[in-house]
Amino acid sequence: MVELLADRFNYAVIIVLMMVGLYAVIASANLVKRLVGLTIFQTSVFLLYITIGKVFGGEPPILPGDVAHGYHAEDHFSHAVYSNPLPHVLILTAIVVGVATLAMGLALVVRIREAYGTIEDVEISDADYSSEVERGA
Amino acid sequence: MDASFLPAALAAHAPVLGVVVPLFMAAVLVAVPNGRFAWGVVLASTVFALFIAFELVAQTRLSGVVSYQLGGWAPPHGIEFRIDELNSVIVLLIGAMGVLSAIFALPSVADEISPGKRGLFYAAFLVCFSGLNGVALTGDAFNLFVFLEISSLGTYALVAMGHQNDRQALTASFNYLVMGTIGATFFVIGVGFLYMATGTLNMADIARIVVDMPGNRVVEIAFAFILVGVGLKAALFPLHLWLPSAYSFAPNFVTVFLATTATKVAFYVIIRFMFDVFDPQSAFVMMSLTWVVMPLAIAGMILASAQAIFQTDARRLLAYSSVAQVGYMMLGLGMGTAIGVSAGVLHLLNHALMKGALFMALGAFAYSYGVRRISDFRGLGQALPGVAAAFTIGALSLIGVPFTVGFVSKFYLVQAALANGWWWAVAAIVFSSVLAVFYVYRILVVMWVHPAPEGRERIRPVPLMILVPLWILVAANIYFGVHADFMVDLANAAAQAAINAEAGS
Numbered sequence: 001m002v003e004l005l006a007d008r009f010n011y012a013v014i015i016v017l018m019m020v021g022l023y024a025v026i027a028s029a030n031l032v033k034r035l036v037g038l039t040i041f042q043t044s045v046f047l048l049y050i051t052i053g054k055v056f057g058g059e060p061p062i063l064p065g066d067v068a069h070g071y072h073a074e075d076h077f078s079h080a081v082y083s084n085p086l087p088h089v090l091i092l093t094a095i096v097v098g099v100a101t102l103a104m105g106l107a108l109v110v111r112i113r114e115a116y117g118t119i120e121d122v123e124i125s126d127a128d129y130s131s132e133v134e135r136g137a
Numbered sequence: 138m139d140a141s142f143l144p145a146a147l148a149a150h151a152p153v154l155g156v157v158v159p160l161f162m163a164a165v166l167v168a169v170p171n172g173r174f175a176w177g178v179v180l181a182s183t184v185f186a187l188f189i190a191f192e193l194v195a196q197t198r199l200s201g202v203v204s205y206q207l208g209g210w211a212p213p214h215g216i217e218f219r220i221d222e223l224n225s226v227i228v229l230l231i232g233a234m235g236v237l238s239a240i241f242a243l244p245s246v247a248d249e250i251s252p253g254k255r256g257l258f259y260a261a262f263l264v265c266f267s268g269l270n271g272v273a274l275t276g277d278a279f280n281l282f283v284f285l286e287i288s289s290l291g292t293y294a295l296v297a298m299g300h301q302n303d304r305q306a307l308t309a310s311f312n313y314l315v316m317g318t319i320g321a322t323f324f325v326i327g328v329g330f331l332y333m334a335t336g337t338l339n340m341a342d343i344a345r346i347v348v349d350m351p352g353n354r355v356v357e358i359a360f361a362f363i364l365v366g367v368g369l370k371a372a373l374f375p376l377h378l379w380l381p382s383a384y385s386f387a388p389n390f391v392t393v394f395l396a397t398t399a400t401k402v403a404f405y406v407i408i409r410f411m412f413d414v415f416d417p418q419s420a421f422v423m424m425s426l427t428w429v430v431m432p433l434a435i436a437g438m439i440l441a442s443a444q445a446i447f448q449t450d451a452r453r454l455l456a457y458s459s460v461a462q463v464g465y466m467m468l469g470l471g472m473g474t475a476i477g478v479s480a481g482v483l484h485l486l487n488h489a490l491m492k493g494a495l496f497m498a499l500g501a502f503a504y505s506y507g508v509r510r511i512s513d514f515r516g517l518g519q520a521l522p523g524v525a526a527a528f529t530i531g532a533l534s535l536i537g538v539p540f541t542v543g544f545v546s547k548f549y550l551v552q553a554a555l556a557n558g559w560w561w562a563v564a565a566i567v568f569s570s571v572l573a574v575f576y577v578y579r580i581l582v583v584m585w586v587h588p589a590p591e592g593r594e595r596i597r598p599v600p601l602m603i604l605v606p607l608w609i610l611v612a613a614n615i616y617f618g619v620h621a622d623f624m625v626d627l628a629n630a631a632a633q634a635a636i637n638a639e640a641g642s
Binding site for chain 1: 279282283286290293294297300304305307308310311314315318319321322325326329332333338
């Protein structure tokens, strides 16, 4: 069991983070906390991608100077093992998307606070409900 | 290329221009925040995108699949825009609805958005528009996620702008943001698992590899994540909770555009992944079609229609009806046959026509009388007979009365269900249509029969800029209801492209 976990340590951490994030999104009544949960959830996915790209015994995918200039190229490529750089590039994009989403969410929270004077879910629904009643619905 | 009516230089780069031009124009609009100028730019960009869409439809009719390599990097390593007869139809829908709602926007946005914000509002719209085009055009799974998020970010901002009418738009937008981001993240997890199993992100390439991996657990989990993630964006029945609030508190123009395009594009992504990327013949996909998609579709058709009956806000009522209509489309998919998918795509197109007309008519009521609740619609039939008649025709189409598009697509759905021997699906379609009669009847009877309340003042007449796109949509509802061949052809070609893609490429 321990061995199984140790083999897949990254995945275990990712699953825990994912569940923590999703739980925070669903269970917290505070809008900012909900965004924090969302960010943790997204971060766990970033880690998942990074883990996919890991190749055991692999070097960083950068050509050494002499190989880049054409020396010992065949010798180098015959035994070189590189980590996969593609997931890293994808995750850079995903991080940008995540930051944009978080910024958008926080901007909305600011406007909600201006309009309602609170960022607690229950109080917002109460305010909406009483204004519905006032309008005579 | 003979069918092309654009200059050769434009035609060669047509796939990418539909995305790049609106996105670039959005940046221009942020720099020049003038409402009128912004509207002109929006109209020009959407008309341009519509031309591009016609060009793409013509090209795919001619050559089947159009592949465009971004930056000249060959797929599967480079990003590819891959257009076949399925997504060219979707791009055509986005372009046409973009133009019509852009015309509708001028008076409607001037009414609802404060002058200083209009430039940025239109910029957000163009971001959303180009993102949707990108989702429809791209052939790269990760690229699809990025475009999905670009369009969603634009959408959140657009929905939140409804706060100048009702502050609840803010919470609606926030909830949409949270659920939409969870959906998109689920989609990325799915794509990650697919990449793990296949080592590629190009959708055609994934399809080629996945066929040889029946029973692979990683691929199956990827499928589940992608279905749930995109299902959230498409408002598939139990995942639709963001939709009613978002539609009912957004500005009218935004509701018109979103109801006709955003969920449709997400639905296209579901078709693309279910029938093209994953192998629809595999036992796992078949099982999930029959035991997950189909029951949820029927539950959505009936429960959402039932919920629509009890709404007091007209736009909320139509939003619940939209959820039910997504159920119809999913039912077509759930059959897993070519005629089923074709019926689903047909209903997708037809539903865009009817909901566009209905939401535009509600927008006209709000513009002219400032009314949104059904109980305030009393006497509108006498006050605004033109708009009320348009609404009535759209509503009849929603029920599926003969000689409207609603009838055509329900007819094909029933036919497809009978071909599978699913008589209970036919019963569900009929039952859900009866529920539609109830909720439509509630609005129509208030509008036409109840006398107008005393002392109600008309704020202003309905301008031509609203009436023209409204009646174009209504005319399309009737025209394509009588001459169904054109739409049916498009839908059949789309279904063929979706199902035979891996055999052809």
